[in-house]
Amino acid sequence: MENLLESLPEAMLELLRNAVLATKKAEKVMAFSHIDADGISALAIIVRALEHEGKELEWKNIHQINSESIIEIKNEIEEFKPDLVIFSDFGTGQINLVRNHIAVIDFVDKVIVLDHHLPQDGEIDDDDSTLSHKIIEINPCYHDLSGSYDVSGSGVAFLFAVGLSPENVELSELAIVGATGDLQDFYGKGFTGVNQSIIELGEAAGFLKVTRDLTFFGINxxxxxxxxxxxxxxxxxxxxxxxxxxxxxxxxxxxxxxxxxxxxxxxxxxxxxxxxxxxxxxxxxxxxxxxxxxxxxxxxxxIMLPQRPERTEMRSAKEFSTLLNACGRNKRPDVGVKICLGDQEAIIEGRYLLQEHRRNLATALRRLEQDSYENMDGLYLVNDPETPDTIIGIVIGMAQGSRIIPIDKPVIGVSTNTSSDSPLVKLSGRAHKFLIKRGINLKETFVSAADLMNGKYGKLVAEAGGHPMAAGAFIHKEHVDEFLKLSSDNFEKTLKSKK
Ligand SMILES: [Mn+2]
Incomplete structure (x- = not known):
């Protein structure tokens, strides 16, 4: 344990110590996290660790932090009145919203951000140093570590948890389930960095076991x-x-x-x-x-979890993370958190959600094989109104992974099948890693297209974020074509210049 923490960059360790101190001092804590497997695992880690500390606690998964949802978050905080707020698996890319809406609340003493996503470019738009002082932001990206391969959101939450107490080593299970959900193991080729250290720790304590076997989903x-x-x-x-x-x-x-x-x-x-x-x-x-x-x-x-029940999804990191993703994609991330914490009823409900999820994926891929996709200059476009917006990203990723769609250009999926009546359309992008080497960066392209359009219309019509290989955006319906054109032109320029 000591070794794991001591191996971290000094500045990161210092921040972790501050976060631990602030948490020990806090009385009421409210935790918010992302809805994917990594975000769910991170939240479960935080919940369990804070239970061990005997804190009064409320928690919630949020689809993403944006200018709309931050108001809801703020309202919930004002109702519960925590003196500590924790965000996990997001927060870095939205640090200005966190500062200006959450850190500003007077009864909130500290805000801890445990994230691994790359920071958004651009200046901090507020220079109030007392506000900045309230925020403890822990993100491997600020310490020469990779948030894609070295450690995930749940890994950062785990570091925080073992900082609180060594007994939290049991949560190494969830740290690796989250990292698996975030595909930090290079699609089964093995973990590195902090992730690898967490596995060694978990193996030594009997919570994890690594074997060579068939990588398919469902072997248990x-x-x-x-x-x-x-x-x-x-x-x-x-x-x-x-x-x-x-x-x-x-x-x-x-x-x-x-x-x-x-x-x-x-x-x-x-x-x-x-x-x-x-x-x-x-x-x-x-x-x-x-x-x-x-x-x-x-x-x-x-990666097996020998302490979890046999013949269940919780027995392997991959199946466990898929189970959690299914909960999140079906708008029940809370079920996922409860599964992590060992709730029997949640497990039954989660299994049902998983079956639904896998049926949806398989039919979406079959549909794509038949109906195919559009070929734009700089990208491939999948516009499938039947695929729910919650799984469109996975579907296009799998479609490229299995070469139903070629990999020589990024692929973008648009889904108008939203369960809410929001005017926003969700758009997801995926790019093969060899395109990244050729200069493609989905996140940068999406963010700059969104900035350009927001500036042009003088209002918020698009919001974007993510990673170089996988990014997403929410766009007002009438502006989707313009966003696609901007992105396509940008990708085409990049791919031509690097030939
Ligand atoms: Mn994550």
Whole structure:
């Protein structure tokens, strides 16, 4: 534990110490976090750690911090009257909103931000140093660490938790579930940096175990034919979504799918059976994708949580994080937090949400295979009114991952299928990492397009944020085409100049 904390950059450790002191002093705490697996895990870590400290606590997941939601956050704070407010897995990109709306509240003594996203460019628009003094912002990006590979939002929350008490080492489970949800392990190729140190700590304490195995979703829980039927990473053309083909796959190998009346799961297969399945899958993938690298991705580091119940999603970091994402995407992040904390009813509800989620993804991908996408100069556009805005980002990421959409340009997904009647449309972008090397930066492009349009119209018509490889924006309906054109032109210019 000491080693983990001592290995951090000195300035970051100093901030963590300040955050710990401020928390020990606080009486009432209110915590807000993002709705994805990382944000949910981070919040659960904070909730458990503060329970251990005996603090009076309220918590909530928020889709994102923007000029609208900050007012709601402020209202909730004014109702509960905490002297400490914590934001996790967001806050850095919205630090001005946090300062001007939250730090400014007089009964709030301190605001702690535990984030890992890159800061927005631009100046701090307020120079009130007492306000800045109230905020303790901890973000690896400010300390020469990567917020994409070294440590996630839940990892930062974990550092804070073990700073509060060494007994919080149990929360290493959730730190790695969150990092897995944020794809910090290079898609199963292994963790590095602070993440790796957290795994070592968790392994030594018996909360985590790393094995080499099939990286598919569902090795602990799915009947083996369903492992293939619901496979989306990679998508298996001809098998994904095709129940009969998945049955024949195992029949041809003469591998029984049931043990008496019970479906067999991957972890229950004999090792020679596993070998035969893997061989056949490798042949299959090389045949359909003509890409041996893709087949290599079938086997990777699988992180198990040996303290969680057997044959459940909570048994592996990958399934656990997908379960949490499903809760968030279905607008029930609170269920995810409760699952992390071991609530039995929440687990049942979360499972149902997960089934829904995976069905939605598989049908969206099939639809995309049939209806295809638009080819703009600098990007590929997916405009699918049937895909909910909560999963459009995952769908386009998977579509490029499985080459349903080529990877030579960024892909943008637009969904008009919102569950709220907001005038805003959500837009998600994904770019393959080789495009990043060629100068593509989705976040910068989206933010500059939004700034340009907001300036031009003299009001807020677009808000954007994210990472170079994955970014998003909320745009007023009538301005979506203009935003797409600006982005497409920008990408085209970048790609042409670096050829
Ligand atoms: Mn995150």
């Amino acid at each position: 829980t799915r009947p083996i034919p369903y492992l293939l039927r619901y496979a989306t990473d990679p998508y298996l053309p001809g098998l994904t979504g095709n129940e009969a083909a998945c049955y024949s796959f195992f029949e041809e190998l003469e591998i029984p799918m049931k043990d008496d009346d019970e479906w067999r799961t991957w972890v229950s297969l004999e090792s020679n059976e596993k070998q035969r399945v893997i061989q056949k899958l490798i042949h299959y993938i090389i045949e359909v994708y003509n890409d041996p690298k893709k087949a290599q991705g079938l086997i990777g580091d699988v």
